[in-house]
Amino acid sequence: MLDLALFAFLIAFVAIGFRRPFVWVLAYLYVDILAPGKMGWTLMPSIQPSLLTFIAAFAGWLLTDPKHGSRFTLRQGIMLALLLYCMWTTGNADFPEFAATKWEWVWKALFFAIFLPLTITTRTRLESALLVMVLTVGAIIISAGIKVVLGGGGYENDLFFVNDNSGLYESSTLATVAVCIIPIVLWFNKYGTVFLPDWRVKLFSAGLIFACLLMPVGTEARTGLVCIAVLLVLALRDVKRRLTFIVAGATLGLVALPFLPPSFYERMSTLSSADGDESASTRVAVWEWTIDYVTENPTGGGFDAFRGNKFTYKMPVREKQGNTEAVEYQEVTDEARAYHSAVFEMLGEQGYPGLALWLWLHALGLWQMERLRRRWRKRLKLGEAEGREWIAPLATALQYSQIVYLVGSLFQGIAYQPFVLMIVGLQCALWSYCKRIDSHEARERRAMRAASNPIPAGDAVTAG
Structure with a gap:
């Protein structure tokens, strides 16, 4: 029953897109986040909803969208560079099979994050x-x-x-x-x-x-x-x-x-304290191994390069003996442990170039959202943002979401998390939207200045 309900809902979603092709972009967002293909048993896995909506979203934009106002921003260029670099490291990965498996979803997440801002040219689309x-x-x-x-x-x-x-x-x-x-x-x-x-x-x-x-x-x-x-x-x-x-x-x-x-x-x-926790102790050991690994391999080892790690560390084991607590240090040997940090994930898999691109991508996003926040708050105070009061708060919300993710990513290997890359895409869309507003208002000011300062008749004859 659940399988049939999910199938009917997705088909209705796709059907609406024939009248409004942008709905196919929304359908892909829904499918990629919820993963209904994993929730069904017969219909949903067989139709491959992620691939279906991915193709529909791109084809709908390419064939039917007017593309007025679409801009390719610097951050999209950074993501494109990161995508190409990841493709190169995948071809030279330490563990080709595991790297190919991760590449199957990473390239799609990066590509869609690059593509998403091109489809969002209005407030309604951004909000939807x-x-x-x-x-x-x-x-x-x-x-x-x-x-x-x-x-x-x-x-x-x-x-x-x-x-x-x-x-x-x-x-x-x-x-x-x-x-x-x-x-x-x-x-x-x-x-x-x-x-x-x-x-x-x-x-x-x-x-x-x-x-x-x-x-x-x-x-x-x-x-x-x-x-x-x-x-x-x-x-x-x-x-x-x-x-x-x-x-x-x-x-x-x-x-x-x-x-x-x-x-x-x-x-x-x-x-x-990380001393008495095996998970925390392992993470520290993995991070130390990653630094040593990248020292010898500056361009990284490709996706899942952590599978080559092996290390031994001492972890205190505490036992209560009456009213006292005895501490005994035991050696623990571990191998093929994940990074548990987006920073070290990028460093180990993509080396210094990949980490630099990733940090640049997020640092630029924080700066752009802060700039929008301050600019549109100032314009609102001056009474110049009528009808656009929502821009500064949205820039703030997207910035705070990104900061929370960046803090959380310090302890998780979620450098390529698709949901966060969608947030990055929406930041790019908001930045482009505000740039179009600025360009339009600049043209209006130039037109008003030209209308208020007409060329004198004598000068016009001379110019002619």
């Missing part, structure tokens, strides 16, 4: 893409939140639609993305036009934000807790009554403590 992304990932978050409330959750527990530990269905990744979308949900709560922000929208937004905050608790992902702390610090930049905000946040945190399971406390306690 954001809305589909939020609602689709919200479906995963809400269902997992219900299971957390009813069953308590737990580390590596089955909370999702599918029994899969990859992509957004990996617990730490979902916890990070859940916190990422909170600023965007708040933006819809005030500036949305597809669904006007009435009491129903605000009620749903409050419920979705609550579910997002439950994800670090339900998955017991330590990264999610760090991301929440980062978002709260960022929020201090915009709230008017900061002291009240801090007190309210601390009060809510204290009220929630009695309802948290003991396993959550045990898991979060490892944040204070």
